[in-house]
Amino acid sequence: MESSEQSPAGPGSQDVNPVFLQQLRELDIPEEAAKQALLHTRNVSAEEAAMYYFNKLENEEEGDEDLLFKMVFIVNMELSMGMGKVAAQVGHAAVGLYQAMQEKNTWREMAWKWDHAGAKKVVLQGTNMAHLLELQALAMSLSLPTKLVNDAGLTQVEPGSTTVLAIMGEEDMVNNVTGSLKLL
The missing domain is CATH 3.40.1490.10 (Bit1)
Incomplete structure (x- = not known):
């Protein structure tokens, strides 16, 4: 992905915002999980996506994935x-x-x-x-x-x-x- 050619995706976009994606990657969130979290939260912010990811991870640890x-x-x-x-x-x-x-x-x-x-x-x-x-x-x-x-x-x-x-x-x-x- 060449971010110089791509404009950041806005809310509701099917493409992830590359700036937010990079911020999530810096939190050691796997790239695919970060993309899914951004899509699920409609690219509102890296913070929203991170909260979604960590809440989901917490729920999975409680056995919800079964x-x-x-x-x-x-x-x-x-x-x-x-x-x-x-x-x-x-x-x-x-x-x-x-x-x-x-x-x-x-x-x-x-x-x-x-x-x-x-x-x-x-x-x-x-x-x-x-x-x-x-x-x-x-x-x-x-x-x-x-x-x-x-x-x-x-x-x-x-x-x-x-x-x-x-x-x-x-x-x-x-x-x-x-x-x-x-x-x-």
Whole structure:
């Protein structure tokens, strides 16, 4: 990286600020970890990134790294959706849930951990709309983030049809909600 040709990255940039990166390297933070900390804190400052890195390291020493996260998608099997329609609805659910998770610090951290641990995703079969709503209520009672997709009805299903429920969380918690469901 030639810093003479590059302007320092601003807040929210996908590139890391080279000045902040150098300051973090001087604290003996590994380069990749420093880059991740800067991206996670949106290049606000080296201090913010360092605090993030050391807090994360402290949490990992407490065994937090053993937690596995997954995102599940429960498809409403009562609807007659083709494979492409199901794929599109699962895509809506994934994007919608991920966007919703950016609004809350604890959920944003969960999404980051999930993403950096392989971003496990599983598609399951739900019986009908009532079943999806029941699963959503259970997930929400466990403080798990959820996203319910209702279709616009332009192709294969009636407008407003509930097509997919997405749930994200620590794997054991999600399994408490969806562990008995069959894979699609």
